[in-house]
Amino acid sequence: MPPIPVKPGIYKIHAHIIGPSALLTATEHATKHGAPVITDRLNPLPIEQDWIIEPAEPVPGAPYVIRLAHHEQAGLVIQEDKLYVNSVPRAELAKFTFERVIGGVKVLSDKGLALRSGHRGAQIVLVPPKPEFQETFTLEFVSPINEE
Structure with missing residues (x-):
């Protein structure tokens, strides 16, 4: 299927897994490549669960980067087919x-x-796409980027 456009803004990213609602969450403990990104229940403090989704470049059809909404420099990186959040230059x-x-x-x-989100608490991994619900997410728009 063709890519769909996403309105730049702050989002909660819901993972479709069995059990209670789960959100993409940056863990508090960094490892070799940064803080692992997992799915977890809604926390009362949204610091690690609000994400900015915005185009990587200001051109139509550009792919998107995803950053933590409350930590300017921290964004999603991929290492060894796993998802981490780390403070790196935007180009990385x-x-x-x-x-x-x-x-x-x-x-x-x-x-x-x-x-792919296997279960609550599991690190997000990257896999060849299949029609599986663990690879389905819901983007919940919270606010425009500058209007938290």
Whole structure:
């Protein structure tokens, strides 16, 4: 399917997994490549669960980068087919496109791999895309970027 446009803004990214609602969450403990990104229940403090989605470049059809909304420099990076959040130069952030699928969107890396959430607490991995609900996400628009 062709990529769909996403309105730049602050989002909560809901993972479709079995059990209670889960959100893409940056963990508090960094490892070799940064802080692993997992799915977790809604936390009362949104610091690690609000994400800015914006075009990587100011041109139509550009892929998107995803950054933590409350930490200016921290964004999503991919290492060893796993998702991390780390403070790196913008050019080193992972780039993503979104495709509409039944029940939500599929988030694809620039290499065509899909984000997959196996279960609550598991690190997000990148896999060849398949029609599986663990690869489906819902983007909940929270606010424009400058209007938190």
